Amino acid sequence: MIEGRKILGSVGLGILAVFVIVAVLAPYIAPYNPHQMSRPMEHPSSRHLLGTNDIGNDILSEIIYGTRVSLFIAFVVSAISMLVGTSLGLIAGYFDKLGFVIMRVVDIFLTIPRLPLIIVIAASMRPSIWNLIAIFLIFGWTMTARIIRSEVLTLRSRYYIDATKMIGGSDCYILWRHILPNVIPLVVVQFIMEAIHVIFTEAGLSFLGLGDPVARSWGMVLHYAFECPIIYVSDVWMWWMLPPGLCIVLTVLGLTFVGYALEETLNPKLKSPAYGRGL
Amino acid sequence: MTLLEISDLKTHFPTQSGIVRAVDTIDLSIRERETFGLIGETGCGKTVLGLTLMRLLHPTTTVEGTIRYRGKNLLTISEAEMRLIRGEEIAMILQNPTTSLNPVMRVGEQIAEAIRLHQGLRRRAAKEKAVEMLDAVRIPSPAQRANEYPHEFSGGMKQRAMIAMGLACDPALIIADEPTKGLDVTIKAQITELIKETTKEKAMLLITHDLGVARALCDRIALMYAGELVEYATTEEIFENPLHPYTRGFLGSLPGNGLVPIPGMSPSLIDLPDGCRFHPRCSHAKAVCRKKHPELIEVEAGHFVRCFDA
Numbered sequence: 001m002i003e004g005r006k007i008l009g010s011v012g013l014g015i016l017a018v019f020v021i022v023a024v025l026a027p028y029i030a031p032y033n034p035h036q037m038s039r040p041m042e043h044p045s046s047r048h049l050l051g052t053n054d055i056g057n058d059i060l061s062e063i064i065y066g067t068r069v070s071l072f073i074a075f076v077v078s079a080i081s082m083l084v085g086t087s088l089g090l091i092a093g094y095f096d097k098l099g100f101v102i103m104r105v106v107d108i109f110l111t112i113p114r115l116p117l118i119i120v121i122a123a124s125m126r127p128s129i130w131n132l133i134a135i136f137l138i139f140g141w142t143m144t145a146r147i148i149r150s151e152v153l154t155l156r157s158r159y160y161i162d163a164t165k166m167i168g169g170s171d172c173y174i175l176w177r178h179i180l181p182n183v184i185p186l187v188v189v190q191f192i193m194e195a196i197h198v199i200f201t202e203a204g205l206s207f208l209g210l211g212d213p214v215a216r217s218w219g220m221v222l223h224y225a226f227e228c229p230i231i232y233v234s235d236v237w238m239w240w241m242l243p244p245g246l247c248i249v250l251t252v253l254g255l256t257f258v259g260y261a262l263e264e265t266l267n268p269k270l271k272s273p274a275y276g277r278g279l
Numbered sequence: 280m281t282l283l284e285i286s287d288l289k290t291h292f293p294t295q296s297g298i299v300r301a302v303d304t305i306d307l308s309i310r311e312r313e314t315f316g317l318i319g320e321t322g323c324g325k326t327v328l329g330l331t332l333m334r335l336l337h338p339t340t341t342v343e344g345t346i347r348y349r350g351k352n353l354l355t356i357s358e359a360e361m362r363l364i365r366g367e368e369i370a371m372i373l374q375n376p377t378t379s380l381n382p383v384m385r386v387g388e389q390i391a392e393a394i395r396l397h398q399g400l401r402r403r404a405a406k407e408k409a410v411e412m413l414d415a416v417r418i419p420s421p422a423q424r425a426n427e428y429p430h431e432f433s434g435g436m437k438q439r440a441m442i443a444m445g446l447a448c449d450p451a452l453i454i455a456d457e458p459t460k461g462l463d464v465t466i467k468a469q470i471t472e473l474i475k476e477t478t479k480e481k482a483m484l485l486i487t488h489d490l491g492v493a494r495a496l497c498d499r500i501a502l503m504y505a506g507e508l509v510e511y512a513t514t515e516e517i518f519e520n521p522l523h524p525y526t527r528g529f530l531g532s533l534p535g536n537g538l539v540p541i542p543g544m545s546p547s548l549i550d551l552p553d554g555c556r557f558h559p560r561c562s563h564a565k566a567v568c569r570k571k572h573p574e575l576i577e578v579e580a581g582h583f584v585r586c587f588d589a
Contacts, residue, residue, distance in 0.1 A: 159379040160389075165335050167366030167393035167444065168375065177392070181383045 009261020015254030023067045024270025032058035034065045050239040054228045056260040069217035073202050078194040093152025109142040122210040129212045145188045151183050185266035192259040203248050218244040282482045283309040288344035290331045297549040301327040301508035314483045316497035320545045324506045325486045329454045334361050346456050367397040370445040374457040376438035381431035386440050387425025393447040412443035435466035453483045505556040512582035522589040524561045
């Protein structure tokens with residue numbers, strides 16, 4: 001029901017808010033510098049709440065700083081993807097000839113299997129945050145461009161677009177003032193979808209060792225944990241592997257909940273009882 | 280004085296099944312401050328004529344002839360020049376008030392748009408003007424209403440808002456495309472009255488199939504059938520002395536005149552009948568009507584008819 005969605009949305013927002021605060025305030029919250037070394041492989045204690053890793057970094061501090069890296073990549077990639085994807089989608093939907101060209105390019109990108117190519121590119125480049133962001137951006141805009149375009153195709157034939165032409169509005173004016181505000185809800189949902197995708201893929205790439213070894217994201221923490229054979233034979237996994245994994249899951253859940261709640265606010269059709277019963 | 284002069288205007292759409300001759304050789308002129316009614320059945324090309332005047336048809340459309348507005352040929356000026364004319368000189372009021380307002384934009388802002396686009400007023404000044412316009416079209420508590428969204432307006436109020444939008448820049452000519460379509464009878468009467476008052480000082484091309492509205496508003500009336508004009512004269516002449524069988528049929532189909540329908544359907548604009556386009560439905564059709572296409576002739580001063588019988 002509607003209430004269910006609202007509650008989920010608030011929960012999601014709460015989770016995201018916590019992570020964002022942690023990311024922003026990392027230097028104040030983290031008990032140690034994540035690169036500072038002390039005794040390795042310490043078990044959780046009052047000095048190191050989640051113990052230390054194989055080279056003596058405080059794991060809690062690592063995870064707190066990792067939040068920064070993971071969220072930063074997700075945010076930057078999603079924001080730029082939305083900017084590019086929405087602009088191209090608007091142009092493609094409104095101008096037929098340009099639209100044809102843009103959509104054929106999108107088709108090419110969509111037929112290429114995304115993950116394998118990302119892995120290949122990431123493996124052949126120097127691992128750094130900026131390279132990761134660049135790789136995600138290659139694909140990030142395509143789906144958004146396509147979705148926005150199809151929405152623009154229906155919007156541009158609405159009578160109020162004609163009405164704006166009647167009063168002398170130019171094409172650019174119509175796109176900016178009338179069509180863009182109508183696709184914003186879609187862009188917001190796409191932003192969340194893209195962020196989820198990036199967080200997952202980034203964690204995966206880092207886990208495979210293709211991430212930035214200096215700016216350690218959650219995925220990178222996992223990568224180092226799995227490189228250390230001890231976690232398979234002792235309890236170390238409980239404070240080294242589980243927490244970053246949970247962080248990834250919680251962030252993705254938070255985003256999904258928010259997306260789910262937004263979906264309804266932005267698409268009032270979902271408010272009908274037929275749809276609401278599912279929850 | 281002539282404000283708009285249309286001569287030899289043809290608007291054709293190329294389609295896969297042939298050329299659609301939506302507007303075929305139309306000549307008419309509209310004087311300053313005159314209300315000119317264009318009447319015809321659905322699909323006879325009335326709206327296309329309006330859109331042709333605004334130059335808002337699909338780029339594949341072929342338009343021939345001339346449209347002279349204050350000496351300028353609207354068909355040859357650049358798109359940028361045309362944009363300056365739309366809204367400022369010629370405004371069009373569309374036929375679907377419910378869907379002609381952007382649902383995510385406040386009504387006041389939408390009216391202010393035209394003012395900002397043409398008069399370069401600041402947001403606030405334009406907004407004040409928009410509130411004035413809403414007041415002029417008799418919307419109660421306009422300042423508050425200007426901040427509302429279209430879904431908070433009733434159908435009649437939306438049409439009032441559309442009229443306000445059309446009038447916002449004080450254009451010399453208004454093209455009103457079925458401004459009373461889809462409104463119930465009392466609202467229709469109110470809107471008709473409102474249009475009459477607000478456009479007193481302006482020329483208007485009223486596109487409609489509602490003879491009642493046309494009679495109340497128009498100085499002259501033209502009847503359009505299958506893309507061409509079949510009769511035009513002053514409103515009085517049309518109602519007192521209709522000469523074309525189609526005009527008579529149209530008048531005869533009014534509730535007060537016996538509600539007699541015109542038999543048949545208006546022809547496809549792709550495959551027009553030979554001879555007179557109305558002959559398959561005409562009860563007075565003669566041999567000549569099937570073979571020869573009648574010309575528009577002036578039977579009395581200012582009364583033109585396209586019929587061999589007249």
